[in-house]
Amino acid sequence: MNIKITLKDGYTNVKILSAKLQAVPCVEYGERSRGTMDVDLSKVVIAPIRESQHLEAKRLVLEGLKEHFGFLDESLNPDLDDIAQSYADKGHVFLTGSVDDRVVCCGALVEADEATGRIVRMSVGKPYRRNGLASRLIDALERKAKERGYTSVMLKTIHDWSDAVGFYESKGYAVVGREGRSVKMAKRLT
Known part of the structure; x- marks a missing residue:
């Protein structure tokens, strides 16, 4: 065939x-x-992950990690082996942004404590960056955080990933601490 x-x-x-x-x-x-693809933002659908998107979302996150770290140990990311069980089945939120059923970005919201949500697994496919997708995705995750009654959200990123740190600062996040190579950032929801 x-x-x-x-x-x-x-x-x-x-x-x-x-x-x-x-x-x-x-x-x-x-x-x-x-190096980038123009994306018609009106065609991007941001919604809870569907079962058919699990492998694409996993690949997207792992490729982003490999790009930043230069290597990848998949065993350090067991939550991506079963996204439904790791996120949705535990009451967390895992969103994807898709264009024509192709996953181009993803991110998740988990509970840090009863007042705070934690954003994890933010990733935008390299060809789709600088098109506003990360902004749309983080805005959607923050709306989910408000719906859940969280008064703030936090996240971690690597302190020398200046593009990521700058993006989060532009979205109202402030550095609140450091842990090794990671920087902890937080934002109060209004």
């Missing part, structure tokens, strides 16, 4: 991840020549 894949103009570096009949063919989307 042959599988035909049609790519939109401008895509390069395409790699087939799966072409099994029992699975939906999954393509790792290449980058446009300038």
Whole structure:
């Protein structure tokens, strides 16, 4: 059996991840020549993760970690092996942003304590960065935090990831502590 894949103009570096009949063919989307893809934000659907999106969300997070750290030990990320059990089944929120059923960003909200939510697993696919997706995603996670009655949210990131730290500061987060290479940031919800 042959599988035909049609790519939109401008895509390069395409790699087939799966072409099994029992699975939906999954393509790792290449980058446009300038390194990012324009995204029509009106077409981005941010919603709770669906079962069919688990593998794409896991891949997205792990690729982001590998990009930042230069290596990846998947055994350090067991929550991604079963996102439903790790998040939704425990009452947490795991959101994805998708375009044409393709996961382009994700993030989760877990309870830190009864008044504080913790944002984890924020990731935007490299070709989709600088299009406002992270802002839409974190805004959605903050709305979920308010719905749950949290008065503040916190997160951790690596202190020398200046793009991430700068992004969170632009969204109203302030550095409240350091733990090794990590910086802890928090925001009061209004």
